[in-house]
Amino acid sequence: MSQKSNETPALNSWIPFDQGGSGAREAIETFVQAVTSGPEFVDPSERIAVFDNDGTLWSEKPYYFQKPFIDWRRERQVPIQEEPLTSFHRDVLEWIGTATHPDGGLYTDLVFQPMLELLRYLRYHQFKTYIVSGGGMEFVRPWAEAVYGIPPEQVIGSSVGTAYRDDPPGIVRVPVRTPGSQEDAGKMEYQELLFIDDKYGKPVGISNHIGRQPIAAFGNSDGDKQMLEWTTSGTGRRFGLLIHHTDAAREWQYDKDSEQGRLTQGTLDEAAERGWTVVDMARDWSHVSPPLPSGEA
Amino acid sequence: MSQKSNETPALNSWIPFDQGGSGAREAIETFVQAVTSGPEFVDPSERIAVFDNDGTLWSEKPYYFQKPFIDWRRERQVPIQEEPLTSFHRDVLEWIGTATHPDGGLYTDLVFQPMLELLRYLRYHQFKTYIVSGGGMEFVRPWAEAVYGIPPEQVIGSSVGTAYRDDPPGIVRVPVRTPGSQEDAGKMEYQELLFIDDKYGKPVGISNHIGRQPIAAFGNSDGDKQMLEWTTSGTGRRFGLLIHHTDAAREWQYDKDSEQGRLTQGTLDEAAERGWTVVDMARDWSHVSPPLPSGEA
Numbered sequence: 207m208s209q210k211s212n213e214t215p216a217l218n219s220w221i222p223f224d225q226g227g228s229g230a231r232e233a234i235e236t237f238v239q240a241v242t243s244g245p246e247f248v249d250p251s252e253r254i255a256v257f258d259n260d261g262t263l264w265s266e267k268p269y270y271f272q273k274p275f276i277d278w279r280r281e282r283q284v285p286i287q288e289e290p291l292t293s294f295h296r297d298v299l300e301w302i303g304t305a306t307h308p309d310g311g312l313y314t315d316l317v318f319q320p321m322l323e324l325l326r327y328l329r330y331h332q333f334k335t336y337i338v339s340g341g342g343m344e345f346v347r348p349w350a351e352a353v354y355g356i357p358p359e360q361v362i363g364s365s366v367g368t369a370y371r372d373d374p375p376g377i378v379r380v381p382v383r384t385p386g387s388q389e390d391a392g393k394m395e396y397q398e399l400l401f402i403d404d405k406y407g408k409p410v411g412i413s414n415h416i417g418r419q420p421i422a423a424f425g426n427s428d429g430d431k432q433m434l435e436w437t438t439s440g441t442g443r444r445f446g447l448l449i450h451h452t453d454a455a456r457e458w459q460y461d462k463d464s465e466q467g468r469l470t471q472g473t474l475d476e477a478a479e480r481g482w483t484v485v486d487m488a489r490d491w492s493h494v495s496p497p498l499p500s501g502e503a
Numbered sequence: 504m505s506q507k508s509n510e511t512p513a514l515n516s517w518i519p520f521d522q523g524g525s526g527a528r529e530a531i532e533t534f535v536q537a538v539t540s541g542p543e544f545v546d547p548s549e550r551i552a553v554f555d556n557d558g559t560l561w562s563e564k565p566y567y568f569q570k571p572f573i574d575w576r577r578e579r580q581v582p583i584q585e586e587p588l589t590s591f592h593r594d595v596l597e598w599i600g601t602a603t604h605p606d607g608g609l610y611t612d613l614v615f616q617p618m619l620e621l622l623r624y625l626r627y628h629q630f631k632t633y634i635v636s637g638g639g640m641e642f643v644r645p646w647a648e649a650v651y652g653i654p655p656e657q658v659i660g661s662s663v664g665t666a667y668r669d670d671p672p673g674i675v676r677v678p679v680r681t682p683g684s685q686e687d688a689g690k691m692e693y694q695e696l697l698f699i700d701d702k703y704g705k706p707v708g709i710s711n712h713i714g715r716q717p718i719a720a721f722g723n724s725d726g727d728k729q730m731l732e733w734t735t736s737g738t739g740r741r742f743g744l745l746i747h748h749t750d751a752a753r754e755w756q757y758d759k760d761s762e763q764g765r766l767t768q769g770t771l772d773e774a775a776e777r778g779w780t781v782v783d784m785a786r787d788w789s790h791v792s793p794p795l796p797s798g799e800a
Contacts, residue, residue: 251654291710347714357548358714370706370729375736377710409667413588413674415712417644417655432667439672 215326219319219493230447230490233483234324237445238331241421246443250332254418256408256433257325258425259339259346259363261467262449263354265316267458268308270466272341275301291368291377295348302349314353319496324424325354333422338412339363340404340429344379362411364403408433421445427467431476438480446482448473453488456495512623516616516790527744527787530780531621534742535628538718543740547629551715553730554622555705555722556636556643556660558764559746560651562613564755565605567763569638572598588665588674592645599646611650616793621721622651630719635709636660637701637726641676659708661700705730718742724764728773735777743779745770750785753792 217234221227241248260266278301307313325335337356339346343363350356367380403411409432412420423430423437426449434446450469451460461469477484487494514531518524538545557563575598604610622632634653636643640660647653664677700708706729709717720727720734723746731743747766748757758766774781784791 343711343714359712361714365711368707368710370703370733372703372729372732375706375729375733377706377733406667406669409672409674410665413665414640414662415656417640417658432669432672435669436667436672436674 215323215330217320217323217327219323219491221490221492227490228484228486230483230485234327234445234447237422237443238328240443242331248421248442252418252421253328253331253333254336254416254420255328255333255422256336256338256412256420256424256437257321258408258427258430258433259337260341261426261451262424262430263317263321263337264313265318265457266466267460270341271307271313271316272345274305274313275345278305286381288369288371288378288380291344291379294344294379298345298348314349315495317353317496318491319493320491321424322354322496325356328422329355334360336360336362336412336416336420338403338408338433340402340408342366343403362403362415364407365401367400404429406432409436412436423447425449426451427469428473429467431473434482435476435480438482446477446480447485448477448482449485449487450474452486453491453494455488457487459488512620512627514617514620514624516620516788518787518789524787525781525783527780527782531624531742531744534719534740535625537740539628545718545739549715549718550625550628550630551633551713551717552625552630552719553633553635553705553709553717553721553734554618555724555727555730556634557638558723558748559721559727560614560618560634561610562615562754563763564757567638568604568610568613569642571602571610572642575602583678585666585668585675585677588641588676591641591676595642595645611646612792614650614793615788616790617788618721619651619793622653625719626652631657633657633659633709633713633717635700635705635730637699637705639663640700659700659712661704662698664697701726703729706733709733720744722746723748724766725770726764728770731779732773732777735779743774743777744782745774745779746782746784747771749783750788750791752785754784756785 217231220231223229223232240246241253257263260270275298279297284297302314305313307316328335335356337346337350337354337360339362341363343361343365346363347358347361350358350361368377369380371378401407401411408430412433419440420437421440421443422445423434424447425434430448438444438446448469451458451467453459460467462471474484514528517528520526520529537543538550554560557567572595576594581594599611602610604613625632632653634643634647634651634657636659638660640658640662643660644655644658647655647658665674666677668675698704698708705727709730716737717734718737718740719742720731721744722731735741735743745766748755748764750756757764759768771781
């Protein structure tokens with residue numbers, strides 16, 4: 207363990223306002239201070255913070271990272287049939303530990319250092335941090351603890367059907383028949399999702415899994431709007447934050463015209479109305495990627 | 504807070520073997536000792552214990568207690584229509600705080616004192632305790648923390664459909680059309696469950712919510728068989744326990760012929776084969792109900 211882990215977590219990669227930042231860092235710090243002491247104190251059991259994954263905790267370009275994983279499985283001719291969930295998890299771990307992004311490096315090298323700092327900072331202040339991903343829950347769970355410090359029971363996401371089989375006892379992923387085109391007729395695929403944890407689905411997934419309304423929500427796209435809206439409409443002090451991908455040099459620059467993480471003016475307008483913090487990545491973050499890309503071990 | 508809360512939790516209402524008990528108390532203590540120290544140590548993050556609710560944590564006679572709650576809502580002519588989840592929770596809390604069992608007393612007076620001790624004992628030993636109920640998740644969540652010390656995010660159960668509405672922002676319960684008979688055509692009811700957390704559904708609910716295989720499972724009926732089977736088939740030290748309702752004098756006596764909590768010989772045989780502990784309520788428990796029925800405050 208490095209000596210650093212004993213230090214009080216701080217938002218070191220978030221540029222302060224007086225050094226040119228937009229004020230996002232101060233907005234976070236002010237919120238956390240308000241709910242951890244004084245008249246707006248929130249009991250630790252209610253300090254629930256929810257994070258979108260793609261585009262919020264790691265990059266999502268040139269495609270959501272689950273896509274190359276699905277392609278990798280297809281190339282390996284993993285049959286589309288009932289499959290123990292543990293086998294699927296093994297494949298996820300093999301892929302995430304070896305596959306490389308088209309620009310080089312592991313996919314986990316593209317997690318955002320400022321967000322890792324934010325997760326640690328919130329947990330230090332007795333927040334419970336959850337991932338609420340539009341992508342597959344079982345695609346994120348196997349590595350979320352090592353990469354983000356978030357255990358599997360705090361990962362919510364989209365899901366295909368699963369079932370329990372008793373011989374041998376275990377959970378299996380169950381493929382479903384895709385309606386699709388004539389030539390696809392009868393093909394089995396995993397693509398019919400049992401639950402889609404995006405847009406209106408995000409508050410539903412949170413209610414179902416947590417049973418509490420979060421007090422802080424972090425996202426980057428129209429798909430996160432309802433989650434932020436629900437979170438910040440509760441009584442007492444609340445916090446919503448959107449990451450605006452403005453950094454073509456160090457990451458990617460995109461918003462309303464992007465297929466991944468589309469962020470339209472309507473959502474930015476709502477952010478202004480509701481007082482959500484909007485992070486200008488180019489301006490607010492001194493580092494985008496972790497200094498030790500493959501993890502600090 | 505009472506002075507008692509500072510004492511080390513113990514299984515005081517569980518009769519030791521040398522005082523006539525069946526050995527259930529020693530089985531629990533031996534398991535907990537094994538996974539908290541020595542060669543079979545289990546990391547606290549993996550100390551997941553799952554509990555059925557009806558018939559395991561409280562009584563289920565003469566009917567599952569959710570039934571009189573549904574009847575109470577019907578008598579109050581609560582309309583079957585979209586309803587904010589918070590209103591439903593308010594009704595649950597009003598009912599649980601006032602409604603009386605046909606034999607007298609609040610329904611929460613029929614929670615089992617030995618199981619309250621067991622929950623505290625396990626949590627003291629860094630277990631995370633979950634309810635995995637065949638009944639409605641949202642029927643249990645509002646009061647589970649006060650009664651069992653189990654927060655809403657650790658309550659899994661059956662569920663009707665819910666949705667997010669943005670004006671005003673909130674989660675609603677969504678009634679569904681019941682197919683039913685000709686005269687029922689078009690009637691809206693909540694009875695089509697989105698997810699049935701019973702039998703084969705229990706391991707699925709656990710996998711979906713927790714993402715880990717529990718190491719200890721507690722139930723009382725055929726509906727808990729798959730949950731115990733899955734839990735105890737994992738590698739390393741595992742624990743399964745079934746409560747056999749043998750106490751006509753202090754609670755109820757029933758098993759294979761009961762509509763509620765049916766426990767057939769096949770499940771008892773599997774318990775013997777797999778080494779599950781079977782509690783003989785009449786023999787093993789010195790008290791059934793809590794000494795202070797309405798809660799210790």
